[in-house]
Amino acid sequence: MFTLVVNTNFVTVPVTVKDPGGHLVEGLTMKDFGLYENGVEQRLKLFTSDPFPLSAAVIFDLTLPDSEVRKVNQTLPALTGAFSPYDEVSLYAFGNTVARVSDFTAIGDKLNETLRTYRESVRGRGETVPVVTGPLAGNGPYVNGHPMDPSVSQVPVIPRESHVLNDAVLAAARELSKRDRTRRKIIFIISDGRELGSNASYSQVLKVLLSQEITVYAVAVGSSAIPGYGQLQRIRVPGMGYGDILPKYASATGGEVFTELSSDAIESAYARITGDARNQYTLGYTTRATPSSSYRQIEVRIHQPGLKVVARDGYYPLPPAPVPH
16 A cells, blocks of 8 residues: 555636626637736646536525515526536525535436425525514513513523524535536525624635635625615624625635526526536646645736636645545
């Protein structure tokens, strides 16, 4: 028995190119691109515009108001239609905790049945303010579900609601890291982007995403879909979590956030996200840097004016992988 060390220094970079109207641009060649790592131009050893099959983890937000969850549920039949028969999809849901609804499944009857069951059973949070005092509080006197002694002064406590978005993204990323490397790996979030109470921090989750070459796309629904509201919510109030971190995840990983209000618009966003993820240019190069834990910045430039390039900002290289023999 001995250990063979495999150098993991080949870097692939999915790149989306759009025109000023937001349409995908086809027909570009290797000579149209320049790729830089830490400011140094790299020699491209891989260039392809061939579509890749997707491994997609879809994350549903159950902290949305019930009316928003019902609206999203109405669009779920269109979700499977956005994927191809060569793709595989897993489903997650989060609120105070994270639940894996289904493991990776090919598009077909099994996934459709899982989504149908999920659609019929899931509910969002109530849209009323909890009543803890006064005649509307119930037949008590009760506090936090326990009988209250009228002779003892009591202070009612409203349970704190968590929105463990970071933990949900991390759970999905860990499972995606086990999928075949020949697939394009994406996380597809349907949420208002609020984060509160996760064990994992944004920076910790982002490191996993970038080291595993996972791209985050999102459909912003609920309050985050209101024009101008998202900018206000990015202002963090201590102790109140993050208002909307979807743009941060998408920008850092080379994805995109689609802000939609109506059910029809949400359905349209499904097709645009899967189309963008599948039909990217893929650039590849061999880095000369020694594998380490240090972050490396990537910049992709295009030598044609007026085009928008979307790619991840950088990556964390994985350490050498030992292979037993």
